[in-house]
Amino acid sequence: MEALSQSFRALGDPTRLRILRLVSEAPLNVTELVSLVGVAQSSVSHHLGKLKGLGLIREERQAGFSYYSLALGGEDSRWPLIRLAREAEDAAGDSARLKDLLRAREDRQALNERLLEPGQSWFLWAGALASLLPPLDVADFGCGTGVLSVALGRWARHVWAIDQNAVALEQARERAAGGGLTNVSFLCEDLHRLSLESGQLDLVVISQSLHHVEEPAAVLAEAARLLKPGGRLVVLELMPHDERWVVDRLGHRHLGFEPSQLEARLREHGFAQLSRESHARDGASPFRVFLLTGVKPS
Numbered sequence: 507m508e509a510l511s512q513s514f515r516a517l518g519d520p521t522r523l524r525i526l527r528l529v530s531e532a533p534l535n536v537t538e539l540v541s542l543v544g545v546a547q548s549s550v551s552h553h554l555g556k557l558k559g560l561g562l563i564r565e566e567r568q569a570g571f572s573y574y575s576l577a578l579g580g581e582d583s584r585w586p587l588i589r590l591a592r593e594a595e596d597a598a599g600d601s602a603r604l605k606d607l608l609r610a611r612e613d614r615q616a617l618n619e620r621l622l623e624p625g626q627s628w629f630l631w632a633g634a635l636a637s638l639l640p641p642l643d644v645a646d647f648g649c650g651t652g653v654l655s656v657a658l659g660r661w662a663r664h665v666w667a668i669d670q671n672a673v674a675l676e677q678a679r680e681r682a683a684g685g686g687l688t689n690v691s692f693l694c695e696d697l698h699r700l701s702l703e704s705g706q707l708d709l710v711v712i713s714q715s716l717h718h719v720e721e722p723a724a725v726l727a728e729a730a731r732l733l734k735p736g737g738r739l740v741v742l743e744l745m746p747h748d749e750r751w752v753v754d755r756l757g758h759r760h761l762g763f764e765p766s767q768l769e770a771r772l773r774e775h776g777f778a779q780l781s782r783e784s785h786a787r788d789g790a791s792p793f794r795v796f797l798l799t800g801v802k803p804s
Contacts, residue, residue: 521545522553524600526576527591529563531601532608533573533672542603562588567670567696571757642708645732647697647725648715652678652690658711659687666702668693698724700732707732713742714795716768717760723771730775735804739777741768745784745794765796772800 524543528534534542539550554574557563562584564577578584641663646655651674655667659682667682669675672694682690695701697719710729716722729739744762752758765782772780777800784796 519553521549522556523591523594524598525550525553526557526562526588527594528600528604529574530576530588530592531604533566533575534607535571535573537571538607539574542600542607543598643706644709644711645702645707645729647710647712647729648718649678650674652681654711654713655690656681656685656687659685659690662709663689665690666693666707667691668695668697668700670694670696697728700728702732704731705734707737708734709738709740711740711742714744716741716743717758717762720759722760722763722768723774726768726771727775730777730802733802735802737802739772739798739800739802741772741798742795743768743798745796747792747794749792762793765798768798772798776803777801778803 521543525539528539528542536547536550536554539554540547543550554563554565558565558574558577561577563574565572565574567573576588578588641661643664644658644662645666645668646652646658647668649655649667649669650671652667655665655678659665667675667678667690669678675692675694679692682692693701697715698721710733712725712729716725719725726739726741733739746762746764748761750761752761765784769780769782779799779801781799782796785794
C-alpha cells in the first residue's frame with residue numbers, strides 16, 4: 507500500500523506524468539526527453555530519478571547513452587496508474603512529437619548504414635570472406651539492422667548478431683525472419699562485456715562498429731576471448747577524417763582510426779598473421795575504409 511501511495515504522489519506532477527507516459531511507449535534518453543517535454547535537463551533528470559527510485563522505470567545503457575523505459579507490467583498493483591497516464595488527454599502533443607523523434611531515429615540508423623557506398627564495404631568483405639569455408643560459428647559485433655548478419659547467416663553454421671540498440675536489433679530479427687533464417691541468434695548486449703562463453707567462435711566480424719564504442723581496445727579484447735584457437739577476426743573501419751557532424755547526428759565516438767593503431771591493439775591481444783587492405787575514396791565521399799584481419803594463435 508505504501509508503494510502505491512508513493513506512486514500516486516510522484517505522478518501528481520504533470521511533467522513527471524508526461525515522462526512516464528513517453529517512456530512507456532519507447533525507450534528514451536535524457537536528451538530526447540528534454541526535446542519532447544520542453545523543460546531543462548536538470549529537471550528531467552530529477553523526475554527520472556524519482557520514477558526510477560519508485561521502480562516505475564528502468565535505466566539501460568545503449569550505444570553510450572542511458573535509456574529509460576517502463577519497468578512494470580500488468581500484474582503490478584500500480585499498473586492502473588500507468589494505464590490512466592497512457593489514456594489521459596495529450597494536451598501537450600507529446601505523442602506526435604514522439605512519433606517524429608522515433609522516425610528521425612530510424613532515419614539516423616539508415617544513414618549510418620548508408621554512410622559508405624556498398625562498393626567500398628562489400629568489396630572488402632567479399633575479399634575477406636571468400637577464403638573462409640562454412641560451416642562456421644560467427645559473431646557480428648554491432649550488427650545494427652542485420653544486413654551483414656543475414657548475409658553471414660546464409661553460409662555460416664550459426665551467427666550471433668549483437669547490438670546494444672534494441673530498436674535496431676528488432677529490425678535485424680525481422681530481416682532474418684523475412685529471409686527464412688533460423689540460425690541467427692540476437693543479443694542486446696554491451697560489446698565491452700558479452701555473456702557468450704570464451705573460445706566458442708570461428709569468426710568475429712566488426713563492421714564499422716568500433717567508432718561507436720567508448721573503448722575499442724576492450725571490444726577487441728572481447729573478440730579475442732570469444733574466438734577459438736585459430737579463429738579469425740575481421741575488422742572494417744573508417745580511416746581518420748574531419749567530418750565532425752557524425753558525432754551529433756550518428757553517435758560516433760571516434761573520427762576513424764589509423765590502421766597501424768588498430769594493428770598494434772590486435773597484436774597486444776595476441777592476434778597473429780595480421781593483414782591490411784585499404785580502399786580509395788569513392789567519388790565525393792569524404793570517407794575511406796580499411797580492413798584488418800588477424801588469427802588467434804593455436
